[in-house]
Structures are given as C-alpha cells and as structure tokens.
Amino acid sequence: MAGEQGVKLLGAWFSPFAQRVELALKLKGVKYVAVEEDIFNKSPLLLKSNPVLKKIPVLLHNEKSICESLVIVEYIDETWKLNPILPQDPSDKAVARFWAKYIDEKLIEVIRKILFSKAEEQEEAVKQAKEALEVLEEEVKGKKLFGGDTIGLIDITLGWISLWLGVIEEASNVQIFDSEKFPCLAKWVLNYLEYPFVKETMPPRDQLADFFKNFRWKKRFNVAVRTAEGLAYLHHECLEWVIYCDVKPVNILLDSEFESKISDFGLAKLSPRGKQTLEASRISGTKGYTAPK
Known part of the structure; x- marks a missing residue:
C-alpha cells in the first residue's frame, strides 16, 4: 500500500492509548511493526521520538514521528484514505472531535484518579466517571456505534472501556459500569467487539488484571x-x-x-555549595513529618 514504508508503533501491550493506534492501522489495512516499550525504563528511540512528553504511543512513518493517540489516529486517517475514521462533513467531524476530547478529559482523567487516589478522592472520582458515562449513554442511544454503522473516531477513543474499565474496577475495588444502568453503552460494547480486528488488539484479560494490580x-x-x-x-x-x-x-x-x-x-x-554544616535557629517543617535532628 502506498505511503506504508517504515511504519512503526512505539507502544506497550497494556496501553489503551497504543491500542487506539493499532485499531486505526488495522482498520486501514496498514502493515506496521509494533515496538514494545518499557515505560519505567524508556528507550533512547522513544525519548528521541517524543522529546517533549516522553511517553507512548508514538507513530514513526517515513522518518517522521507523530505523538499523542488521537493526533496519530487523525494522521492515519488523512494518510490512508481507505475506511474513513472521521466523518467527511466538517460539522460532523467537529462533533466527533468534541466527543473524543470529552472522553479523554471527563472520563479517562478521573479513571486515573481512581487508580491512585485515597478513599475520599476515589469516591468522588467514581461519581464523576459515572456522570460522564451517563452523558455518553444518551449520545449512543438508538445507534449501533457512535460512528453510525461503522467504527469511527469516538468508538476508537472509547473502545478501552470494553476491557480496561472492568480490569481497573477490579484493581481499585470499585464499581463504575453497570449494564443495567447503562444499557445502550452495554449494547454498544457488544457491537464494538463483533469486529475481529478489535479483538485482535485486546490483551489477555488475566494478564492485564495482574499488570494493573502490580502497576x-x-x-x-x-x-x-x-x-x-x-x-x-x-x-x-x-x-x-x-x-x-x-x-x-x-x-x-x-x-x-x-x-x-x-x-x-x-x-x-x-x-553555599560544599558547606558541611548549616546553622538554624529553630526546627523547620510540619509537625509529624519533621525528620529527627
């Protein structure tokens, strides 16, 4: 396929953001090489390819590097025309971008908080996640997919909830998604998983669950x-x-x-640099956290 030379994806098997890019590449029928990155010991190639954010995913194509999952998906859509991911109509395209941004800002950010926050903060984050899902439930009502009858940008952006959300719930000991409360989203997940190339990009659930518990x-x-x-x-x-x-x-x-x-x-x-002692008139610090002097 034209324009396919040297396509590499720097990602990680557990990353829902890297999976977005893989979905777009498979949807377009683009052959690529997946390069597994260790996010705790980042490779020179990753640091060179994404010197600002220093994170995955990064798409390497024709000696150029493209960063950030949604930016990469749009780049793929514009470079390979088969099976459009974004709508052609400017208004519809703007709407799709809006919802993709909404998912990242209103849902993914609070899911991150759920993973690492304390009990009170976690409770508030769970509430915010459910509110975001309620909005998405209304948006997908009456539709097979967010993109209509074919997978589009919104579906790719939200696709991680079909596997990752349940794993994160288990690792964090919380419940966010309820198929009875979100029947339209539950149906959307089933429709989304009917596509073989979607299942091909999914990591084994048990392996993913073990990873997030340790993560x-x-x-x-x-x-x-x-x-x-x-x-x-x-x-x-x-x-x-x-x-x-x-x-x-x-x-x-x-x-x-x-x-x-x-x-x-x-x-x-x-x-002063090299001075061996520092005189202080009183103990500094917060009570309970001050180191013994």
Whole structure:
C-alpha cells in the first residue's frame, strides 16, 4: 500500500492509548511493526521520538514521528484514505472531535484518579466517571456505534472501556459500569467487539488484571524514587544547595503521568555549595513529618 514504508508503533501491550493506534492501522489495512516499550525504563528511540512528553504511543512513518493517540489516529486517517475514521462533513467531524476530547478529559482523567487516589478522592472520582458515562449513554442511544454503522473516531477513543474499565474496577475495588444502568453503552460494547480486528488488539484479560494490580504499586514506588532523586538534586547538585525542610504528601505534586514534582519552598534554606554544616535557629517543617535532628 502506498505511503506504508517504515511504519512503526512505539507502544506497550497494556496501553489503551497504543491500542487506539493499532485499531486505526488495522482498520486501514496498514502493515506496521509494533515496538514494545518499557515505560519505567524508556528507550533512547522513544525519548528521541517524543522529546517533549516522553511517553507512548508514538507513530514513526517515513522518518517522521507523530505523538499523542488521537493526533496519530487523525494522521492515519488523512494518510490512508481507505475506511474513513472521521466523518467527511466538517460539522460532523467537529462533533466527533468534541466527543473524543470529552472522553479523554471527563472520563479517562478521573479513571486515573481512581487508580491512585485515597478513599475520599476515589469516591468522588467514581461519581464523576459515572456522570460522564451517563452523558455518553444518551449520545449512543438508538445507534449501533457512535460512528453510525461503522467504527469511527469516538468508538476508537472509547473502545478501552470494553476491557480496561472492568480490569481497573477490579484493581481499585470499585464499581463504575453497570449494564443495567447503562444499557445502550452495554449494547454498544457488544457491537464494538463483533469486529475481529478489535479483538485482535485486546490483551489477555488475566494478564492485564495482574499488570494493573502490580502497576499501582510500581507507580507509587516510582513516586517515592523520583521524589528522593529530586531532593538529592536540590541538596547536592544545585549551584547553590537548597535544603528542603518540609517533605510531606501534600507538597509532592503529580502530573498526568504520575511523575512527582516537589513544591512549596517556603521553609527551604540556601547553603553555599560544599558547606558541611548549616546553622538554624529553630526546627523547620510540619509537625509529624519533621525528620529527627
């Protein structure tokens, strides 16, 4: 097929975002090479191909790299014309993009919170996820698929709930999706899974469940390691040493990839590089989190 030379997908078997890209490639009949990435030990190729976000998926095509799953899906749709993914009408195309954005912002973001948040925050996130599903339930009512009679952008964007959502519910010990409460979405899932190429991209459920159970702890461990690395940098590698005096959970912020960021330097102290001692008139820090002096 024209334009197919050198198609590679940097992804991971457990990633619903990489699966979106695989679905689009299979729908178009594009041959590609899947390159498995370790998200905890990112390869030089991934870091070179996506130097800004440093995350999967990345599509490599004709020596060009395209990042972000929805951007990649649109690129695939524009490059290979067979089996259109987005509607041709500009108005319909804008609507499809709206719902894809809605799914990512209103559903996926709260699902991430459910995986890693505490009980109270998790309860609120579950509520928000159900509210998002209620909106999608109304949108798919009376339709075989969001894209009509064929799989489209919205179906590809939401397709992960057919497997990943149940696994995440199990790993987090919560219930979000109820087929009786969301009958139209439940029917949509069955229609979506009728396509053989959809099932081909699905990882084994048991394997995925084991991964997510372990993944929660790996992510938490990674937060601790990255925080320690940040403190080590402040204390030993800055041009002027920064002695951080208020390490506690509320001061460790997490980005969308759960990479830790140290915040609140109000109690921090500066020390000339190489100075062996630092004089302080009082103990600094928050009671209960202050290290023994």
